[in-house]
Amino acid sequence: MITSRRNAKIKHVRALRHRKQRAAAGLFLVEGIRHVGDAVQAGADIQAIYHAPELLTSPFAENLIAEASAQGVACYVVTAEVFDSLAEKENPQGILAVVRQPQRTLSELSPQNFPWGVALVEPQDPGNVGTILRTINAVGASGLILLDDSVDAYHPTAVRASMGALFWHPVVDAEFGEFVDWAKRSGYHVYGTSAAAGRDYREVAVYRRPLILLMGSERQGLTEAQAAVCEELVRLPMRGEVTSLNLAVATGILLYAVLDSLE
DSSP states (O other), X not given: OBOOTTOHHHHHHHHTTSHHHHHHHTEEEEESHHHHHHHHHHTOOEEEEEEOTTTOOOHHHHHHHHHHHHTTOEEEEBOHHHHHHHOSSSSOOSEEEEEEOXXXXXXXXXXXXXXXXXXXXXOOOHHHHHHHHHHHHHHTOOOEEEESSOOOTXXXXXXXXXXXXXXXXXXXXXXXXXXXHHHHHHTOEEEEEOTTOSEEXXXXXXXXXXXXXXXXXXXXXXXXXXXXXXXXXXXXXXXXXXXOOOHHHHHHHHHHXXXXXXX
């Protein structure tokens, strides 16, 4: 049992709370019984599991640990105090996994393995990224592309908000120019949103695949240059006093609209 917060392994895990350390190590943290279970079920590359018997009372979680250990995953027992120093949430459930980040690039994606998906320009809220991944999974879309200076998809908040979808769909980081070249070369139809667009999203009879739904930044939406990349721009009607929707909400509405009208 690891009893000291100063243990080298414990320090390494704590460091993974920070994006710079996650990027350097190529690892991220998955906390909680359900989320670790999702990682195991999806066949994620789990490097280690840390668990505190004092906190962990779930037979399901105990089976997860036994299954992972049988597969050769290093499973470390820690005290409740040590686990509390690792956990981000209050009242932790007593189980945390260190998982390898899949290394994906745009060049690996094509209309054959990525027939329709979402590209986000510089999202800054990790909760939005995770929620959009969850919706991508719900509608059966392919995955997510994060453009330019985006938040880390492996931020603990994004991991939690994805509710396991992060383990099932490719997430790729790319520069906007690289994305434009790839989309044109691969023959993607790019649809975007704008408050000034001439068509209501419900007026589009058919959304053609291969398809990318391009969503602008949370602060300013798509710029003129970004909108120019789109084959078609649509708008979401705003009938109240507010002038915009949350990025994850807007993306969810459009994903279901696309699902209903996919060619």
